[in-house]
Amino acid sequence: xxxxxxxxxxxxxxxxxxxxxxxxxxxxxxxxxxxxxxxxxxxxxxxxxxxxxxxxxxxxxxxxxxxxxxxxxxxxxxxxxxxxxxxxxxxxxxxxxxxxxxxxxxxxxxxxxxxxxxxxxxxxxxxxxxxxxxxxxxxxxxxxxxxxxxxxxxxxxxxxxxxxxxxxxxxxxxxxxxxxxxxxxxxxxxxxxxxxxxxxxxxxxxxxxxxxxxxxxxxxxxxxxxxxxxxxxxxxxxxxxxxxxxxxxxxxxxxxxxxxxxxxxxxxxxxxxxxxxxxxxxxxxxxxxxxxxxxxxxxxxxxxxxxxxxxxxxxxxxxxxxxxxxxxxxxxxxxxxxxxxxxxxxxxxxxxxxxxxxxxxxxxxxxxxxxxxxxxxxxxxxxxxxxxxxxxxxxxxxxxxxxxxxxxxxxx
Numbered sequence: 001x002x003x004x005x006x007x008x009x010x011x012x013x014x015x016x017x018x019x020x021x022x023x024x025x026x027x028x029x030x031x032x033x034x035x036x037x038x039x040x041x042x043x044x045x046x047x048x049x050x051x052x053x054x055x056x057x058x059x060x061x062x063x064x065x066x067x068x069x070x071x072x073x074x075x076x077x078x079x080x081x082x083x084x085x086x087x088x089x090x091x092x093x094x095x096x097x098x099x100x101x102x103x104x105x106x107x108x109x110x111x112x113x114x115x116x117x118x119x120x121x122x123x124x125x126x127x128x129x130x131x132x133x134x135x136x137x138x139x140x141x142x143x144x145x146x147x148x149x150x151x152x153x154x155x156x157x158x159x160x161x162x163x164x165x166x167x168x169x170x171x172x173x174x175x176x177x178x179x180x181x182x183x184x185x186x187x188x189x190x191x192x193x194x195x196x197x198x199x200x201x202x203x204x205x206x207x208x209x210x211x212x213x214x215x216x217x218x219x220x221x222x223x224x225x226x227x228x229x230x231x232x233x234x235x236x237x238x239x240x241x242x243x244x245x246x247x248x249x250x251x252x253x254x255x256x257x258x259x260x261x262x263x264x265x266x267x268x269x270x271x272x273x274x275x276x277x278x279x280x281x282x283x284x285x286x287x288x289x290x291x292x293x294x295x296x297x298x299x300x301x302x303x304x305x306x307x308x309x310x311x312x313x314x315x316x317x318x319x320x321x322x323x324x325x326x327x328x329x330x331x332x333x334x335x336x337x338x339x340x341x342x343x344x345x346x347x348x349x350x351x352x353x354x355x356x357x358x359x360x361x362x363x364x365x366x367x368x369x370x371x372x373x374x375x376x377x378x379x380x381x382x383x384x385x386x387x388x389x390x391x392x393x394x395x396x397x398x399x400x401x402x403x404x405x406x407x408x409x410x411x412x
Contacts, residue, residue: 022170025054025080028069032086034062038115039093043084045116045301049186049201050082050168051136070314073100080168081314095305097164103313104321106164108305111196116300127203127297135203138181139169146190157310157322185296199303202296 027047033039047056055076066083073081081098093113098105120126129135147162148154154162165188172182187200310322319340328336 020077022053023079023168024077025050025082025168026058026069026073026076026078027054027082027084028058028066029060029084030064030066032088032091033084033093034060036086039084039086041115041117042113042301042303046082046084046303048116048136048299049140049199049301051139053139053170070100094308095303098314099164099167100314103311103318104160104164105311105314106161107308107311108197109308111304111306112302113304114300114302116201119298119300119302123298125297127205127299129203129299135183138183140184140186140201141172141182141204142166142169143185143187144190145187146192157307160310160322161307184299195306197305197307199301199305201299201301203299205295205297206292207295 027043027050029040029043033043047054047058069081079100081096081100083096083098084093085096086093093110095108095110096105097108142165144162144165148158151159151162169186183204185202185204187202189198189200190196191198306324308324309320312318312321319336
């Protein structure tokens with residue numbers, strides 16, 4: 001098989017330390033969600049949101065448990081664990097977001113959701129994403145709306161939720177991050193009155209904005225090979241081509257672009273000058289500023305959910321530090337803290353006892369092995385001694401000389 005070619009001049013290698021800092025995720029579906037086809041499709045769409053640093057082709061089985069994935073998350077470097085679960089009794093769908101390796105875990109109750117295919121159906125001009133699309137080569141840009149800007153005034157559970165959301169994707173470095181690499185947006189909006197959190201996934205589309213629409217049509221004419229180019233022989237001057245609205249594609253049906261969506265992007269181009277063989281080749285960079293209109297095209301899925309509770313550790317393994325429906329007094333919290341401290345102490349004692357029992361069993365097994373080996377050595381030594389004695393007792397006829405006088409008379 002041929003080796004894939006990699007670019008060495010433009011593609012810089014990422015160090016191992018930087019790779020270790022990149023957040024990686026694993027999106028799972030457990031329990032009754034394995035039988036729900038719509039929920040399985042929602043999991044696939046959510047994996048597309050978390051690309052490229054996620055297990056996109058992960059397959060779950062009915063025999064798999066959450067502990068199996070937690071054990072495998074450590075060697076794989078997974079930092080975020082998303083678990084979609086559907087209750088067998090009520091049928092409610094929940095999303096649990098756990099931070100590896102020690103928590104915390106945020107549990108959300110999903111109210112409504114819409115798949116990516118449903119979002120494409122309601123759009124007039126949906127964006128088609130094929131296998132060769134470059135939108136999923138980089139993580140999306142995280143945009144959070146509705147959260148308190150001053151974290152000092154926010155509650156503890158909201159601070160923790162914002163921190164967990166911000167840690168899902170690698171941070172953006174304005175000096176090193178290329179603007180062209182940001183092609184998707186994940187918007188997390190919180191309703192200030194109800195506290196409902198909504199997730200939206202968009203693709204970023206940019207278009208050139210020039211003073212003359214005919215110039216823009218000429219620049220973008222190579223994107224549509226089926227569209228015919230204007231006939232230049234009918235015009236007496238270049239101004240006739242640029243100023244006539246019917247000369248380049250006729251009147252356009254595109255909607256007018258708002259001024260707020262227009263941004264200026266600075267493009268730097270390097271121009272190399274020809275030099276002699278003895279001289280070095282200097283390069284001059286020229287920067288040009290162009291106006292582009294930014295448009296967001298929704299990709300899906302849509303998820304509307306509420307924060308239900310927050311656990312201190314991983315999923316279902318520790319105490320609850322926040323609950324949206326249950327409120328405890330200070331006295332009850334102290335009692336619960338004492339109870340959890342006692343449970344931790346008992347758990348540590350059980351582990352110590354189990355370790356002592358395992359060590360005792362190992363020592364007993366080693367002692368049995370040593371006794372068996374010593375017995376085998378004694379048996380081998382005894383068999384060697386018996387072989388030596390038996391060899392001494394054997395009579396060899398060659399050791400005795402024949403006396404010819406004994407048979408002399410008979411022979412005569």
